[in-house]
């Protein structure tokens with residue numbers, strides 16, 4: 001059988017590797033025909049993709065096309081009904097600390113403690129992943145500053161606007177170490193300046209070697225951050241036969 005059709009794939013940045021460069025890296029995130037089928041409907045039609053260290057892949061598509069479901073399968077929050085996912089060579093498993101230590105995800109709202117300030121949350125999460133408390137606190141302050149939210153450090157979560165809450169959720173995600181970053185619509189509720197600040201910060205992490213898989217409805221965010229874009233195309237439909245759904249192959253394009 002020939003190569004699968006490649007609908008929706010847009011390559012945006014040129015590869016840093018020339019023909020005589022070093023051997024191509026193994027993707028940190030790999031999905032092979034991963035899909036989720038429930039009660040006669042494809043929540044996610046099969047997708048095959050790979051994201052290497054230092055690359056950002058944006059997933060686009062209309063409401064209901066499966067972007068969140070794709071991210072949830074990579075995060076280990078939803079079990080695929082078909083296909084496989086590997087993150088750093090490991091199948092997603094929240095109980096496996098090797099898996100958890102590689103992947104940071106903002107897919108849905110993070111759990112928060114009502115009686116901890118924002119900075120205390122950030123210090124707690126950073127210290128839980130191995131930083132000293134002073135170092136984690138400093139990193140938390142730096143993150144809030146990079147997001148233009150330093151004056152919120154002593155607030156409690158219930159004292160934030162919805163956009164400020166989104167900035168805080170992003171800071172909580174970025175305060176820990178990771179090799180793979182999953183973000184579901186990070187642009188939600190952000191004003192244009194904050195959107196750009198988030199995009200800059202996220203791109204810095206990608207340029208430092210993280211692999212990013214981001215679902216987004218924002219052309220501005222995608223333009224600022226992504227190397228490559230895929231479009232899931234259509235909202236989930238009831239299956240009409242075995243050939244329903246679509247298959248993307250983004251491994252090596």
Ligand SMILES: Nc1ncnc2c1ncn2[C@@H]1O[C@H](COP(=O)(O)OP(=O)(O)OP(=O)(O)O)[C@@H](O)[C@H]1O
Pocket residue numbers: 038042043044061062063064065066067068069070235236
């Ligand atoms: N728990 C669930 N049970 C049944 N169907 C679900 C469930 N979660 C999502 N779906 C359906 O799966 C499909 C894909 O949803 P998903 O949230 O992945 O889409 P999306 O592309 O992220 O959409 P949006 O842009 O609105 O966030 C939709 O048709 C949705 O209704």
